Amino acid sequence: MAKNSKTFSFEFFPPKTDSGLENLTSLAQKLETVPAEYFSVTFGAGGSTQQGTLDTCKSLFDSTKVPVAPHISGIGSNKESIALALQAYKEYGFKRLVVLRGDLPSGYGSKGDFPYAIHLIEFIQNKFDNYFDIEVGAYPETHPEAKSPEDDLKYFCDKFSAGAKGAVTQFFFDADVYFRFVENCAKLGVEQPITPGIMPIMSKDGLMRMARNCGAKVPSTLIDKLEKFDTEDDLKKFGVEYIASLTQTLLDNGAPGIHFYTINQLNPTNQIINLID
Template sequence: MKIVDHIKNAKGRTLFSFELLPPPKGQGIQSIFNTMDELMEFKPPFIDVTYHREDYLYKEHSNGLLERVSYRKRPGTVAICAAIMNKYKVDAVPHLICGGFTKEETENALIDLNFLGIDNVLVLRGDARKGDPDFIPTPEGHAYATDLLQQVLDMNQGKYLHEDVVSSEHTNFCIGVAGYPEKHFEAPNFNTDFKWLKKKVEMGAEFIVTQMFFNVDKYKEFVIKCREHDIHVPIIPGLKPLTTKKQLITLPKIFHLDIPEDLSDAVDQCKTNADVRKVGEEWLVQQCKELIDFGVPVLHFYTMSNPGPTKKIVARLA
């Protein structure tokens, strides 16, 4: 079922959904099932599964020269989505990214997803590869999320690569895109960032999932601005609890977000990570209550495949 239909069928009730990471290579599917087992009591209508592009290592040869070798750290998102849908009978939402894919590989992945009965995709540009100063497009791949979005839209209309005739065999994906209540870090200003988001919706994106945030007012302002500019698709807030003091540094650095002073001060006063988890839990529970009062369609939790902290929070809201 499409995300927009799940939201419509909820008739104003706020849903819970979760995002999982593919496990590191060497781990089996049971690691995903262990996480899912912790969360299924909350009856999530869909589960997001991220995609991680290949990385590089440098192999030194006997002559002293270095060879850059591509390798994968995690198993494929398509297979994980299929396993989740088969075992738990919930919809899986795979992430699609530009980096690491050629257009042909993207088309092949979409054909597989359609074959498996997967109805939704989240279209993202993706991050720069580790070690690269900026995002570098894959040769014969897409440089921007709008280009990747257009490829999915084309397939929904029966337009495939290297085929001159429109096919009657088309896909029917419900497409989501990312939103940034605090602005994408590469955008020169919020209005420019917003302009590109509006273009994606005008092209055909049907829902938005936001970057994580810790200030509910930022999300509310973002939604109000969207509505004022005729963006009326569901805007799903992305959420994550603070669990360690280190995250006061790593989260702003990696995700380019602000942590409110009240929250950072409370975490600074904590003596143990258990204390930090308690502070993070209380903060996010309050965030969620405010968001439910605001009428959000879904509370979407970035679990980082560590379901414990998220489970405690959702149990207090369910």
């Protein structure tokens, strides 16, 4: 159990099978004992895992006391289908949402009614009369499609003007990058919490693949270290210590909490939390 008074949130993706959902639910019950602020569940762009997101959120809601925040992404969707998904979230009692643009699956034609996250935020606020508490995505190392870091920062800050209450970052490995980003946002008037998103290290190839997909920089010193381990167990042990140290630095220097990308596994997230003061 973490001794830090700051809270943690945990992100899951919808399992593909009933037994996967049962396993995830019992995993969430174990994380419930940590001061978990909320559990969040990802949503496929174009609605590809819409039902899976709802089913997973319901299962977590029914089986734990932790608030559940479904994600919703707008790209490739129309207003009718998004309104239906939101209505279902509201009827089940979910109040917090993680609102994203999403990435169009390859071969998917139209951007639909919500080309950027801000359009979806504005739609949600209008249609549901500010009912939902909205978290948004943040990119301390700049979103890979951004025209410039300045543009990206401006568009990010606009999401707060549209009603977002907080943000969760893409994962990163350099605490200074996060603190610089928070400082730049503050200069543009952002006072809402920006929570670091933390990705545990499970394997070198997996880490490099995920980092490539979302534009996160992996320090060369970290890559060098990951190449040196003979066994998977040694690499995982190092990964836990490395990420625990990053997490500790973030918390000690003012991060409002930590959002863990759990990849639907109890460890290494739980092991990292156990190392934090």
